[in-house]
Amino acid sequence: MATANPIPENTLAAESAAADLLVFVTAMAPEHFKAVLANLQSAFSPESLVVATQNELPSDVSSSLRIVATPQSNGAWSLKPMDFVNAAKCGGEHGAKAFLILGPESDSLSPVALRSLADSVLKSSIDLAVPHYSLPSHAGLINSAILYPLTRAAFASRVRFPLSIDLGMSYRMAERLARVAEPISTANPAEVILWPVNEAIAAGFVADEVDVGRRAMPQPSDPDINSILASVTGSLFADIEAKAALWQRPRKPPLIRRPTADVDLTDTTADVARMVAAFQLANANLQEVWSLVLSPNSLLSLRRCSALDPATFRMPDSLWARIVYDFLIAYRLRTINRGHLLGALIPLYLAWVAGHFNVMAAGTPAERHIEAVAAAFEADKPYLVARWRWPDRFNS
């Protein structure tokens, strides 16, 4: 005898598919979104996948792919708190075990990369899978100079790209990020940046990275270094300040990573001379501001650096670590207005970039130099802890 109200096969399949993976695709151009859908179809079976997005569906989308609509959020070059809230909400509704968040221009990620990200969460019990991108040596410089070394030293994290725009997450990680993002997503959504790696470490979850190869990185609508550095670095400083009780505990340092092969070793057409000139101009004009933040030793070292020829310009790794730590301390103490503080950091960052390019031009691989910088940050962490706890003492 036939049962009443038979459940259609596709609904059964959808229920079992909804339990596996939810892919949250952020706002992007229609052609990119179409390519993302094609990659997802290549990487996963449609039954195991639910795609949540605010993008308009292409006319020729496959009917086997299950797509749900999410609330609109402002398109951005990085993941916003609202994205995490929406992803967790959709995942909860569909009972997803794992989440994949794909940022703008993620069509450049290969299906193999997407599969690796998802499998690391589904099969390897990793709570947060962060992609390791293969970027050119002249890209992602803020990450190389500040974000990676500072995150590695403070949180003992080996993740190379702590502010990744694609993520793989377990359900509990997604819940945690949504809980953190909920109150701040309404406060100032345009400016707030969430730091998933830091949150994972604070929660005691497992975070690791997955090689995903090349990716086209979206650029901010305003590519001015002044606004990018201020917003990204300021956000990281604020997050470190909020988690002060966590990173001051002694933590096991990360495993030493083997330097990966550079993508472009010879491509060094950057305007080193222009950046050095910018640093020299700042050195002549911003001494009174820097003297409020940096130690006398650091100021003296900067004066010596400013006398160097652009072709031989170098900023020592230990000096750069001290500078970033001093600025972090000044950010916390509000020694000067925070906007002024981050503005005063820009010429120093440009000086580091110029030195970095000179190091590469001399034949050292970019990754080796960046690892050396990160090691300098780790070695000088006791200085940061001491100054954080006793801010009135000025260790020279």
Place this chain on the structure above:
Amino acid sequence: MQNRVDLSMQQATGNAVAQIYSENASISHHMSEALHQSLYRVLTLLMAVLPGILAFFVALLLFAAAGLFISWVLHRCLTWAKFDARISRKSGSDWAPASSPTEIVARVSFWICILLGLVIGVSAFDTSYASGAAPAISLLPYLTHAIGAALLLVAGVLIARFLSRSVLISAVNAQLQYARFLSLGVKWLVLVLTAAMVLDHLQVGENIVELAFGILFGGIVLTLALAVGLGSRDLVSRSLESHVEHPGERTHIPDEVAGASQQIRHF
């Protein structure tokens, strides 16, 4: 006969001298009386004012002591109630010891008491002033003007420093060679404006101050405009040239140059 003449002459001379002496005595008497009267007036005025001054300082000292006590009590209570930890949990930020919420509350309460003490001291000065005395200058309204002017000056100096630093950092990051000059110009603009407002508040100079301020302010603005205009002359002419179309003379930017300017990606 001769003796009589001599005697009469002597008598006349003596009378004249006595008259001079008596006149001198009356002049000195008048002078000493005038001095005594003016001294008396000064002392009277001082005696009229002194109780008021004493009342002012007593009120200020009392309220300062009360402020210290209230600040200490608040500090102890808030530390016991773990006020800093509660605020940190809500705001998510770690406070420096010198600027923790507890310290801020304690300091604010102390300075409120000092301010109250000043206000009450000034009103005590006013009420204890002898009603019979007629001072030439009415001090109290001018005192309030002076306090207002002092506050204006402090605010103006703070704003001038903030703006000059903002301009300096922005101009340096924009790689303007005259960044320091711009910053100084902005600082002095604000300071001159502040000084004019302070003098106007104190009702000093009036027309002269207004005229001098107008000339000075206008001069500074004109100097800055000339500096910026002359300094960016090349930039403006290049910008204008790029908007003019010349058929057959289009400038081809080599790919490597265009590529180089886009190669550095900070994010």
